[in-house]
Amino acid sequence: MSQLSELLPVPDEASRPFFDAALEGRLLLQRCAGCAQAWFPFRARCAACNQGSLAWEVASGKGRIYMHGRMHQIFHPELAEAVPYRLAIVELEEGVRFLTQLVDAEPERVRTGAPVEVIFERLSEQVAIPKFRLR
């Protein structure tokens, strides 16, 4: 369990399926039934074809680092122990980008294009969040 309290994510109705799946170790994205475009984060209507209905889909959880950085600044007191931590935007195999934290990352291997996979970190009884590690 983490030290987060104020920074604990709070699911709302729209994001409930995502957070419920994360508790079970699955990463959800959306895919348009009309044009097959994958989406993250979630939306009410496909922004590509503007038509199709969007359905949840379990993502591969595999991708590559699109970009990354190592945070030193303590932007919130609950992160005082966490710095420095690595942020990244990961491009999933499905083609969507996902902002996340990288964990267990050996510095010399953290590079744009490096292959990563999802893991899930339990933050509380109710909340788990996807993070990524090098694979």
Place this chain on the structure above:
Amino acid sequence: MPDPLRAATAICGLGLTEMGPVYGRSATDLATEAILLALEDAGMQKRDLDGLLINAGVSGGLGLSLASAAGLGELGLLNQMNSWGSTAGAMLQFAAMAVHHGIANAVACVFADAPLEPGKSSGSVYGALRSRRTGMSTLNGAYGNFGPIPWYAMAAQRHMDLFGTTQDHLGAIAVSTRAWAGMSPHATLRSKLDLEGYHASRWIIEPFHVLDCCLVSNGGVAVIVTRADRARDLAQPPAYIHGMGQAHNIDPAGLTDSAVHTPAKHSGETAYRMAGATPADVTCAELYDCYSYTVLASLEDYGFCKKGEGGPFVADGNIAPGGALPTNTGGGQLSGYYMWGMTPISEAVIQARGQGGERQAPNDLVLVSGNGGLFSHNATLLLSPHAA
């Protein structure tokens, strides 16, 4: 045949309030003062102004009611606009089109903000902006992703990984910008800075030191746009608008390499076309430097060097005092003052007028760039002291 908008309009007035950690004044009050200063600068009366475009920052309170707070009369044009850091440039473009077509005669474009409070760190002002308390966006807090800094830092790291850009290259921008700031009476940070001092400054998020990040400032800036023939009869040398362009990269699915390829490319091409100019004609550049890296990416996308070669370009001293392309000659947002898109515009007006004093750069064609929204929005202006 040249574009009918080329040099058809000009900036005739510039008003800068005190800027920096100046406390106790609202954004509306600062905006009002900036407008009055711009009118005085232009040699105009308040009744001469019949248009107002407003760009509010983050502190709130600045809106359409500014027109009545400032006691303006009947207006032919009034709006509050937002495309983040490109807003100011965009406002000038809409103002230019309005005066060219007779919708208004003289339009004030104003930015003002007062996010700083005594005892509050400037990082917390933008870092603490969290739009929602529930839903997917609350993941950001759990990841420790606050404000725009992480995105731009990671974008810089991608540029480094792809092209071999180095920390020294980013540092060269901070150092050069500070050297310019030392010659500007408006700049907040004017002490000498070398690469060693840059490397010694604390990390915010690698690869950004604190000196890769802009200041946060309280203050206001206004400029007045009018027709070129009117501007010639006013108090200041006109800064003619030779070219303008915008580009907005709408990429909901994240399909473009938006961290490296910015909308400055398309925005710049549109502006060059209107001005009948090429990058080689630009003698001085005022680029939106919310971070050191945005300068690097902008230099490439405006065609001053090839994509990926921005690092060596700045390390060779091109943008520094004495360089081939004097850039951010007022100290930019890194060392000068953070008035969003009005930072590069205000310095460009000073340069185009030839009023830069010891920091005056060759001013035949001054490129001004505003970008914002994580490289989503860009506005370009090409200014010149020449009427044609």
